Amino acid sequence: MEYEPVIGLEIHVELSTRSKMFCGCRVKFGGVPNTRTCPVCLAHPGALPVMNRQAITNLARIALSLDCEIPERSIFHRKNYFYPDLPKGYQISQYDQPFAVDGSLEIALEDETARIGIERVHMEEDTAKNIHAGDSGRIAGSLYSMIDFNRSGTPLVEIVTRPHIHSPRMARAFLNRLKNTLLYLDVSDCNMEEGSLRCDANVSLRPVGTDELGVKTELKNMNSFKHLEKGLAQEIERQRELLEDGERVVQQTVHYDVASGEISPLRSKEEAHDYRYFPEPDLVPLVASQQFVEEVRRGMPELPEAREQRYVSEFGLPLYDAQVLTASREVADYFEEALGLFDDAKLVSNWVMGELLAFLNTAGQELSACRVSPAGLAELLHRVRDGDISANTGKEVFAEMCESGASAAEIIAARGLTQISDESELEAVIGQVIEDNPDQVEQYRGGKVKVIGFFVGQVMKQTGGRANPKVVNELLRRRLSE
Amino acid sequence: MVDHEDVRYVARLARLRLEPHELDRYAEQLSSILKHINKISELDLEGTEPMSHVLDLTNVLREDEVHDSLDSEEALANGPDVEDGAFRVPPIIGE
Numbered sequence: 001m002e003y004e005p006v007i008g009l010e011i012h013v014e015l016s017t018r019s020k021m022f023c024g025c026r027v028k029f030g031g032v033p034n035t036r037t038c039p040v041c042l043a044h045p046g047a048l049p050v051m052n053r054q055a056i057t058n059l060a061r062i063a064l065s066l067d068c069e070i071p072e073r074s075i076f077h078r079k080n081y082f083y084p085d086l087p088k089g090y091q092i093s094q095y096d097q098p099f100a101v102d103g104s105l106e107i108a109l110e111d112e113t114a115r116i117g118i119e120r121v122h123m124e125e126d127t128a129k130n131i132h133a134g135d136s137g138r139i140a141g142s143l144y145s146m147i148d149f150n151r152s153g154t155p156l157v158e159i160v161t162r163p164h165i166h167s168p169r170m171a172r173a174f175l176n177r178l179k180n181t182l183l184y185l186d187v188s189d190c191n192m193e194e195g196s197l198r199c200d201a202n203v204s205l206r207p208v209g210t211d212e213l214g215v216k217t218e219l220k221n222m223n224s225f226k227h228l229e230k231g232l233a234q235e236i237e238r239q240r241e242l243l244e245d246g247e248r249v250v251q252q253t254v255h256y257d258v259a260s261g262e263i264s265p266l267r268s269k270e271e272a273h274d275y276r277y278f279p280e281p282d283l284v285p286l287v288a289s290q291q292f293v294e295e296v297r298r299g300m301p302e303l304p305e306a307r308e309q310r311y312v313s314e315f316g317l318p319l320y321d322a323q324v325l326t327a328s329r330e331v332a333d334y335f336e337e338a339l340g341l342f343d344d345a346k347l348v349s350n351w352v353m354g355e356l357l358a359f360l361n362t363a364g365q366e367l368s369a370c371r372v373s374p375a376g377l378a379e380l381l382h383r384v385r386d387g388d389i390s391a392n393t394g395k396e397v398f399a400e401m402c403e404s405g406a407s408a409a410e411i412i413a414a415r416g417l418t419q420i421s422d423e424s425e426l427e428a429v430i431g432q433v434i435e436d437n438p439d440q441v442e443q444y445r446g447g448k449v450k451v452i453g454f455f456v457g458q459v460m461k462q463t464g465g466r467a468n469p470k471v472v473n474e475l476l477r478r479r480l481s482e
Numbered sequence: 483m484v485d486h487e488d489v490r491y492v493a494r495l496a497r498l499r500l501e502p503h504e505l506d507r508y509a510e511q512l513s514s515i516l517k518h519i520n521k522i523s524e525l526d527l528e529g530t531e532p533m534s535h536v537l538d539l540t541n542v543l544r545e546d547e548v549h550d551s552l553d554s555e556e557a558l559a560n561g562p563d564v565e566d567g568a569f570r571v572p573p574i575i576g577e
Contacts, residue, residue: 018547033568035551145572279535
């Protein structure tokens with residue numbers, strides 16, 4: 001029988017607000033353990049939470065970017081369970097009246113697009129961080145754990161998709177699009193290694209052509225795009241083998257081990273979760289007035305989809321360029337800043353895609369760490385367009401700018417790279433080259449005009465590649481036809 | 483009616499250790515609480531919005547401003563077991 005995977009994702013996003021969700025402790029990754037805590041995020045008796053306005057604004061931005069409906073009123077619940085990283089014995093979260101529902105996000109696959117439904121977007125708080133002592137560093141078999149409450153109370157947004165995803169590749173494409181959207185919104189740094197963006201997946205199989213959902217398993221913490229894709233593929237394969245052998249899939253939480261590539265069940269708690277949700281009496285309801293929603297909507301930045309379209313219609317770029325440039329907000333911002341100083345969109349695009357991104361890729365560098373500013377690139381492009389240096393020399397200069405951080409002008413001057421366009425200077429070189437190669441001159445005059453390439457090459461060699469090829473070509477033609 | 487099994491279940495969820503002789507007492511008390519609360523279902527609440535909070539307030543928010551945190555010594559002062567600036571707890575899942 002043919003089986004079809006059915007996947008739903010649950011994504012947690014830490015918001016990059018200045019302070020925590022319910023108290024004024026600073027939000028930051030890492031640092032000395034337990035140095036950003038207070039009675040609220042340590043759950044001292046009597047401490048009361050107060051919501052962070054900016055976190056709610058960011059939440060609304062996310063909801064709007066995912067085309068969600070925002071009900072006028074949402075409330076907070078206590079989700080009760082015991083775990084050492086949860087000091088209160090409950091997590092403040094949202095339950096049956098979440099902030100936003102019923103949205104969608106469009107993703108582009110190689111030859112089609114798909115719209116993935118969003119079931120809900122809600123606000124909660126992050127837990128503390130456990131450090132498991134023991135050989136494996138994993139929870140199983142650890143000797144004891146250490147708790148760092150710095151993360152406790154960081155604003156956390158949960159995004160739940162509908163089971164509209166049907167392959168690991170689609171899951172990856174979705175997460176990628178979501179991450180880019182969140183980066184555009186400037187609500188989170190989405191750093192997956194640091195846990196600012198975390199992804200769980202529910203996955204089941206069903207016979208192709210049927211509608212009923214099979215028994216699902218939950219794949220926890222797929223903390224990179226690669227792990228998400230590989231872990232899902234592995235779990236789908238495991239379920240497929242079970243079903244093909246006539247066995248049943250057991251509903252459980254499973255762990256994908258990155259090193260071994262194996263799926264193993266996470267030891268689950270003895271009983272099924274019973275969170276005993278009830279309305280959080282310490283927080284009053286949240287009303288998202290129409291006015292508030294409109295205000296947030298007006299303050300929304302342009303999202304990747306719209307930007308991509310604009311690059312095609314306004315700048316006349318090919319769709320491919322538009323897609324590459326807008327895939328990351330940082331790159332798109334860089335491109336536009338450079339374009340503001342050099343008004344040839346296609347040329348800027350070529351250099352950003354070809355030289356800049358290639359360099360970052362090879363160097364394994366982030367754009368934010370790149371030593372060439374948009375203004376630096378624009379300056380270099382002016383020098384190329386003005387004929388001071390050739391495009392090829394420009395590429396060399398660019399590479400050196402990336403390495404040393406020097407400006408185009410400095411490098412061109414220091415290395416004497418200025419292109420020679422001066423005819424009298426070039427005449428001398430050309431005269432010499434013609435004199436030295438009588439055979440080729442004869443060939444050219446005998447009709448074999450392609451030999452001109454040989455002469456251009458010789459002139460370039462004599463001038464260290466600095467001769468302006470256009471001028472050289474002209475002069476050569478003139479001289480050889482004499 | 484709340485029976486012994488219910489009492490054991492909620493006690494487990496609340497991490498309470500109950501002695502066998504306490505089961506009767508709690509079953510009786512919890513039953514009487516539920517009975518009392520159940521009176522609400524005798525009322526005609528058609529058209530009444532569920533109340534999620536006793537105060538008639540909404541949107542109590544604070545600005546996103548950073549305040550001083552406790553220093554780590556103070557934060558850890560009530561921890562029964564502390565190591566390297568962190569609270570130390572027994573293995574989370576283990577035998």
